[in-house]
Amino acid sequence: MQRVTVPLLMLLVAWVGQTQAQLTIEVTGGVEGAQPIAVVPFGAAEGAIPPLDVGSVIAADLARSGRFRPMPTRDMLATPHTAAEVDLRDWRLLGMQHLAVGNVSPVGGGFNIDYVLLDVFSGDQLLGSSAKTTGPGMRYTAHRIADVIYEKLTGQPGVFSTRIAYVTDQGSGGRVTLRVSDADGYGAQTIVSSSEPIMSPAWSPDGQHLAYVSFENRRAAIYVQDLGSGRRDLVASHPGINGSPAFSPDGRLLAMTLSKGGNPDIYVLDVASRELRQVTDHLGIDTEPAWSPDGASIVFTSNRGGSPQVYKVSAAGGPAERVTFENDYNAAPAFSPDGRSLALVTRVNGQFRIGLLKLGGGGSMRIMSSGTLDESPSFAPNGSMIIYATQHNGRGVLAATSVDGRVSQRLSQDSGEVREPAWSPLVH
Amino acid sequence: MNRAFASFLVLVGFLVLVLGGCASQAEKPEVAEGPATGPTGSYGADTAGVQRESYADRPWDDPSSPLYRKVIYFDYDSSEIRSEFVPVLQTHAGYLASHPRTRVTLEGHTDERGSREYNLALGDERAQTVQRFFLAEGVRSDQLTTLSFGEEKPAAPEHGEGAWSQNRRVELAY
Numbered sequence: 001m002q003r004v005t006v007p008l009l010m011l012l013v014a015w016v017g018q019t020q021a022q023l024t025i026e027v028t029g030g031v032e033g034a035q036p037i038a039v040v041p042f043g044a045a046e047g048a049i050p051p052l053d054v055g056s057v058i059a060a061d062l063a064r065s066g067r068f069r070p071m072p073t074r075d076m077l078a079t080p081h082t083a084a085e086v087d088l089r090d091w092r093l094l095g096m097q098h099l100a101v102g103n104v105s106p107v108g109g110g111f112n113i114d115y116v117l118l119d120v121f122s123g124d125q126l127l128g129s130s131a132k133t134t135g136p137g138m139r140y141t142a143h144r145i146a147d148v149i150y151e152k153l154t155g156q157p158g159v160f161s162t163r164i165a166y167v168t169d170q171g172s173g174g175r176v177t178l179r180v181s182d183a184d185g186y187g188a189q190t191i192v193s194s195s196e197p198i199m200s201p202a203w204s205p206d207g208q209h210l211a212y213v214s215f216e217n218r219r220a221a222i223y224v225q226d227l228g229s230g231r232r233d234l235v236a237s238h239p240g241i242n243g244s245p246a247f248s249p250d251g252r253l254l255a256m257t258l259s260k261g262g263n264p265d266i267y268v269l270d271v272a273s274r275e276l277r278q279v280t281d282h283l284g285i286d287t288e289p290a291w292s293p294d295g296a297s298i299v300f301t302s303n304r305g306g307s308p309q310v311y312k313v314s315a316a317g318g319p320a321e322r323v324t325f326e327n328d329y330n331a332a333p334a335f336s337p338d339g340r341s342l343a344l345v346t347r348v349n350g351q352f353r354i355g356l357l358k359l360g361g362g363g364s365m366r367i368m369s370s371g372t373l374d375e376s377p378s379f380a381p382n383g384s385m386i387i388y389a390t391q392h393n394g395r396g397v398l399a400a401t402s403v404d405g406r407v408s409q410r411l412s413q414d415s416g417e418v419r420e421p422a423w424s425p426l427v428h
Numbered sequence: 429m430n431r432a433f434a435s436f437l438v439l440v441g442f443l444v445l446v447l448g449g450c451a452s453q454a455e456k457p458e459v460a461e462g463p464a465t466g467p468t469g470s471y472g473a474d475t476a477g478v479q480r481e482s483y484a485d486r487p488w489d490d491p492s493s494p495l496y497r498k499v500i501y502f503d504y505d506s507s508e509i510r511s512e513f514v515p516v517l518q519t520h521a522g523y524l525a526s527h528p529r530t531r532v533t534l535e536g537h538t539d540e541r542g543s544r545e546y547n548l549a550l551g552d553e554r555a556q557t558v559q560r561f562f563l564a565e566g567v568r569s570d571q572l573t574t575l576s577f578g579e580e581k582p583a584a585p586e587h588g589e590g591a592w593s594q595n596r597r598v599e600l601a602y
Contacts, residue, residue, distance in 0.1 A: 171585070172585070199545070199548070199578075200544070213548075215577070215580070220548065220576070241549060241552045243548050257549060259552045263552075263553065264549040264553070285546065285553060287546055288543065301543065301545075301546050303505075307505070308543075329505075329542060331542060331543040331546045332545065332546065347542070352541055352542060373541060376543070376544065
């Protein structure tokens, strides 16, 4: 093992040096009821110098989910890398329910990762697979393996290989930057940067494009940018505001808010034909459209009743129906991936918090956050977590909370504000 | 408005005609395209520090002019013009009505509370309310542009009512 450790450390240092301003994740709340699991540091075959330990990335992912409590490496009695090397008694003794081991070997110019997941009590092999990858791709591959393990053990797709878009602001005349990082905060990349505001990043369902609002021409305009090539299109630049872009579930339509008609209303743009259709027409503010997962309806914020509340309208237009009745401020709705709940910004006793409202049951709203200026809720694509913007020590940071309330995390940068998180779809 | 000021405005109007509203020209932003680091927008609207010997062509920059007051403030989640600011807007409306070549941008802003896109819409409503007031006072629509920055450009960066009351505003940018 000594042979691997030294170059591994050097490579880790180089990696950290390259990714400045990455998000740091701290788990801030509870792992009660988390399942014990052991993820042994992965082995490296002769000739393989992996740039990172796949096992550590998997263990960190599982820990962050709040559903698992990976065993500290130092407590392990053995470090097997294949099923044949495992003595189940070692792990039963330590109270582990599951055990994951793996090995990295060189293949061509890249690597092959073999891994197995074992049920410690029955001895059953729950997973046994391999994945080809490259040095630079190894972190992503590790997240994918964590996704597979998570799904095997919980029945719910993992989202460790997804990404998060967010806006950073260096403050007082500094630059505003739209970034995308891995879901664990690593590998932050700049998508666009400006001395003027950037707002409202929204993912396309294929995870290849981001729509956003930029004031770079001194007024709000909506752009759609291809993340692979960097190429972007200006899709809305009407008089007044051009805001709140939201891709339809099939990716063909972009809902948005335009005030070219004299007040903010919801419109839908056909991305290919550029045909624009008005969906709401009301004298008050209509904004923040969000598509239902089936694409049939759009929820949005309107002050037509005097205070901001959430309404629902058919995507084809027509009369709007009020959805929220609790609290005097409800805005920025986001659909859960199953379409059964809405996360939103709500005001409780003068504090702006994230609320979770079950639709159609007449149930009451659950308050999911505890800040005073919380905003911008976005669901993880498996529906397990909600990420949102909050303040910590007077500074803008991101927070994520599991929908079951068991785990919470804080994501911050060493300097400047972070806000407007948007969780990417699942794309494999 | 007194007589001396009225004649001053006539003089100013003449100068504005001569100088042709060069003050409201915006610098073109730089937009580049490329992967990842992509396009950047730079905008140079910074006119602070420019010394002028006379305010004749821009009375709104003259601290002794009633046009110098170019910001009005709003109540929380409201786009109604507070009565105390009606005289301020009437002064500007009178000037604009008599100077049809002078253009002004009405910039709506909000405090940081609540959601960002709702605030962008609220800033738009505030700017449009001021626009409607000006139109009713005889200002021509081609003199007016509305713009909302929502909560993105606070005048005071702190968190609290002291800062919030300064941030709920419409700025008149000549």
